[in-house]
Amino acid sequence: MSEIDSTVFYCLYAGLVMLSFRHRASLSLAFLIGLVVFCNIYVKPSALVLIPTTFILYGLHTLTSAGGAFRRIALAGCVALGAIIIGLGAMVVGFKERYGEYQLSRFDGYNLFSHVGHLTDLDGPAYPELKKALRPMMERYRERYVALGHHEPNWLVFGSLNEQLMRDFDGSSPAKVMIEYLKSKNVVMTVASSNAIYKDLAIEGIKAHPAEYLRHVATSFIQLLRHG
Numbered sequence: 001m002s003e004i005d006s007t008v009f010y011c012l013y014a015g016l017v018m019l020s021f022r023h024r025a026s027l028s029l030a031f032l033i034g035l036v037v038f039c040n041i042y043v044k045p046s047a048l049v050l051i052p053t054t055f056i057l058y059g060l061h062t063l064t065s066a067g068g069a070f071r072r073i074a075l076a077g078c079v080a081l082g083a084i085i086i087g088l089g090a091m092v093v094g095f096k097e098r099y100g101e102y103q104l105s106r107f108d109g110y111n112l113f114s115h116v117g118h119l120t121d122l123d124g125p126a127y128p129e130l131k132k133a134l135r136p137m138m139e140r141y142r143e144r145y146v147a148l149g150h151h152e153p154n155w156l157v158f159g160s161l162n163e164q165l166m167r168d169f170d171g172s173s174p175a176k177v178m179i180e181y182l183k184s185k186n187v188v189m190t191v192a193s194s195n196a197i198y199k200d201l202a203i204e205g206i207k208a209h210p211a212e213y214l215r216h217v218a219t220s221f222i223q224l225l226r227h228g
Helices: 002-020 027-043 045-063 069-099 108-119 128-144 153-158 163-169 174-184 191-208 210-227
Strands: none
Touching: 002 027, 002 045, 027 045, 027 069, 045 069, 045 108, 045 210, 108 128, 108 153, 108 191, 108 210, 128 163, 128 174, 153 174, 174 191, 191 210
16 A cells, blocks of 8 residues: 555655746745655655655755845755654654654665665675675676666565566575575574664665765656656
8 A cells, every 4th residue: 555655645746846846946835845755755664765856856946046046945945854854753753652762664774775775885894794695696786787777676675586587696686695694693584683784784885875876866866757
């Protein structure tokens, strides 16, 4: 059900973004954009990618503004991001009250890694043994898929396979490598244990490749506008 809800919010977001090019300084429109982003994150945390997308959107509006509209448009951008931040703050507090910890979701690491797994810093300090096992697979994935603009998020975190992935990776996946890694460390394979590792790898990868991350966000934004 969350897939349907999220798709609706993505479509609403795309429509509002296109409308913002005609009403760049509208504070009410900016607030609505922020609200739609928050609602999308609420139903599907992978929509966190829309936060930097919204920042880039209003950065573009501000840079291309004329005359005295600069400050008003910058304020609109702050309103949009502020609406998102306030909504997420309330959501995190609610999660704390219910589950006893501050989180957006128990799948936040899964969702983040599914989008930026190709940026994994294979030479970084985190989980060297895991990265050693992942290296040949991730290098092949970058070369045969990412370089051509094709991403397989479900394969990265859940091991979902199609015929091409089966051929290219002999039925293996980063998800299977994760399971074997946890077994080797005598750690029980749970959502929490794998989620934490996925999150660490994703954040490390973003920090190691900020330009590539921003380019990926921008590309995703363009695809959203084109295809909804």
